[in-house]
Amino acid sequence: MACSKYEYVKSYEQPNRVLNNSWFVVRIDGCSFHEFTKSHNYDKPNDKNGLDLMNRAAESVMRKISDIIIAYGQSDEYRRKTNLWGRKSEKILTYTVSLFTSSFVYYWDNFFPKIRLTHPPTFDGRIIIYPTDKDIRDYLSWRQVDCHINNLYNTCFWALVKFRNISEKEATELLKHSVSSDKNELLFSEFNINYSKVPKQFRKGTVLYRPRQKAKKTRSEYFNMRDIRDKEVVIDDTKDSSDEDITHPIWRCKYEEITINNILKCHQDIIQDAFWIDNEYLLA
Amino acid sequence: MACSKYEYVKSYEQPNRVLNNSWFVVRIDGCSFHEFTKSHNYDKPNDKNGLDLMNRAAESVMRKISDIIIAYGQSDEYRRKTNLWGRKSEKILTYTVSLFTSSFVYYWDNFFPKIRLTHPPTFDGRIIIYPTDKDIRDYLSWRQVDCHINNLYNTCFWALVKFRNISEKEATELLKHSVSSDKNELLFSEFNINYSKVPKQFRKGTVLYRPRQKAKKTRSEYFNMRDIRDKEVVIDDTKDSSDEDITHPIWRCKYEEITINNILKCHQDIIQDAFWIDNEYLLA
Amino acid sequence: MACSKYEYVKSYEQPNRVLNNSWFVVRIDGCSFHEFTKSHNYDKPNDKNGLDLMNRAAESVMRKISDIIIAYGQSDEYRRKTNLWGRKSEKILTYTVSLFTSSFVYYWDNFFPKIRLTHPPTFDGRIIIYPTDKDIRDYLSWRQVDCHINNLYNTCFWALVKFRNISEKEATELLKHSVSSDKNELLFSEFNINYSKVPKQFRKGTVLYRPRQKAKKTRSEYFNMRDIRDKEVVIDDTKDSSDEDITHPIWRCKYEEITINNILKCHQDIIQDAFWIDNEYLLA
């Protein structure tokens, strides 16, 4: 509204736009989360509540920004060929990171009712453009492989620290040159952990996406659907979760599927083709 | 740590850096704050608590990022010739916006103990480079002129709505073609408001900066200073605040200076040279 | 090699890279070519030598930069998913424009032996990224449609000026609201020009690309090929050129196909699928 001789400084702004007709990712990472999780007593190797809070924040973002087709992980958001805000990079990036941060703090008490936040937690973000379907799938595969490798390592590390009672430094040293099979063997023989039965949320991370929209519905179907939505049905996307061993003392949580009406949270493999064939509309 | 054949996707990142040896601003704006302030019953035309919460969030950011030399307003941050994170734009931008957002939600209860946040508030941000001292001063002048023009308008608008009891639409219509002198006259003659005595926080916005560091101190000076810091002295940077009329019913708040140990919050004019002569070290 | 306290200024460079795994175009345009063609007596509406010189310059660029898969038109270059110079934008852009410019001046005498260049001609350029195959095909279609529309207009315009003997201003006025069919009719009825028989180089522009590489050759085939190359065979990619009417006095040139050993120059339609099916390896 206002007008003054100083207004010329507005012309110094140099807005960038995300390239047209390309997939892009808003990658969000916690800042100093090593300290944060320590000072807020997160469970090791995995804190179910902490992960669920991250997923809750991701869900907030997906609810507000309908152009996001998939979110993965602890901390990543993926967006579709959108025209949101004219694809202005800074706007999309900061809005997404801000909403994620805001939701994290806002919902903290729901997930950690007994732990007080000691300071405002912070996230950073960046936008990465992936022009082809293969690029975006490879990005997601990279993240899920990363999740697996880190989780296998961390499970060993904390099993050694908690149950063999060695120091963190000793555990680091011990695992330095170990390969996957060494770690699997260690978990099984010494700690009675079958890694393939570790809860999928920890092994695979969490994938959030919108279920396929049915094209046409009769009136009765419509109301049935509303009923279902009102009841917050759990869509069982983890049929083999009976295989999971959730009683091992390394995980203090009771492991449950949390699913919300029109955004699915699951722990499926997104590296293999199966997920993308079942959900071909996502990249369509 | 992890390694896989998908890792090549990392090479798609295209980090930008903020131009060397230049001032830059991280400008932060609330998203949909018209609705937000309405649904959280902010006072009109000015909500002292709301402004103080914004200042608290700005203070959080300035405490964490020592390279920021000045913050102004409701929502702006200004940074010095910094080497922070190699001047990576996205990192600086998202960290700042995230920390501002996080602090806003974190400190909400301190400023609005009786109002519950109904949803996670969101901010966006952008980085603007101002190469010369004149540029950055003109930017700050632009914002402070803007603050004045908006506040004069809003004070008239809400006086009309609250005390003359006309609709918002009628008030908009009535003020459409008015100039500054018309608005001053209206406030004075009909509502007994001398605009020049409106609290400076509303007329001038808030400036945050670090007081000059004294170079050398005797031991006794040092302890005196610590005493002072411990007592959280109010540094009276608004000598003429006695002139402020803080009893008018249009402002429900009790107006007080809030000042914190090593970051000053004041409401000085930053358009004229005086501020910059007194604080020449800021742009030095 | 050199080293001094001033060398820090090198750190102010901010090289951009062209997004990975994406097509991109280097679009080259003549600067002030309206004046240039006038002062160098180019034929109107089309100067065959002028077009051939542009094509010669494009050919120079394609010879030097083997990652270019296709060039079109008067002035455009298209590049493949290349790793040339680490995809540094400024390097790719300026090298291409410089080589095009240099070749234009260098080969001037070959195409205009009797006209002296009066000053150094100049070109500008820009890089545009087209992530998908559809994008790049649509870009090429856009240019070829543009060529057609401009050529139809210019043919009418100069026929009016040259043969009806009206002023350029009158011709502009007369064509202002005409549609395609009006222009075709005008050419045919008044000037005896069947537009569909106008030389294809003028109607379609010129496409440069590399013919498919045969995978394996016998020794005799290899030598046969060398023979052929030495003789600069004309590859007849314009089978219907017999349909062209090249005798009309509006074109002063003798129209010939120029084709060079391993880069084809032709005037095919690149809007329809046929070209892309015949040459599917180009976008493969």
Added chain:
Amino acid sequence: MACSKYEYVKSYEQPNRVLNNSWFVVRIDGCSFHEFTKSHNYDKPNDKNGLDLMNRAAESVMRKISDIIIAYGQSDEYRRKTNLWGRKSEKILTYTVSLFTSSFVYYWDNFFPKIRLTHPPTFDGRIIIYPTDKDIRDYLSWRQVDCHINNLYNTCFWALVKFRNISEKEATELLKHSVSSDKNELLFSEFNINYSKVPKQFRKGTVLYRPRQKAKKTRSEYFNMRDIRDKEVVIDDTKDSSDEDITHPIWRCKYEEITINNILKCHQDIIQDAFWIDNEYLLA
């Protein structure tokens, strides 16, 4: 003019603008000039005609683009706070490089009347932003120091090759660990070259700039000036050129000052303050 369904591809362009109110440099470098100078028989260590041709090309650029305040060296252009083409980076960059290239080829015969260009020479370029006066002066100092260091090395190198008759490889080896004083001593004792008397064009490079415009003139002054201009006076900016030893057989050229009416070409020191005090209007 033209219009089609394909025109949407124009929206993929992402023009950047050079930051407002900042100095910037268009740095131009020859591509593969080691080979080019060899195949065109350039004199070693310095080819006066080659340098003069570069300066002629730089002069062309400065004549066309009046916002350039200074050009230095073999190959660099520096531009003022300009509004040229809305500061569009790609346009400014490619126009400048193209005009430089074009002028280089166009004026080749003037400087090398007996040597035929064997292929189109090519240059690349980049834009670098220098926000402060100190930055731009340090950039120029960097280049002039670089010129000195390279020239001292090359003078030794070619003296060894030409007069001591050793191979290029041996010369490289011999100079590997030498410092400045070693090289000065070598030149003086063995080759009778006092380096401080080497022609300034080789030691200092060439600076091009516009002389200060006098504000007001009487009519007679005006005509005097025109007279002078018509005669292409040599402005003697190298008062100490009498000190130069231009007879040594290592330089085959006759060394002369070339100066053109309203653009000065000189070989002054631009590292010290003197030049900038004498010509304070350049950065004003």
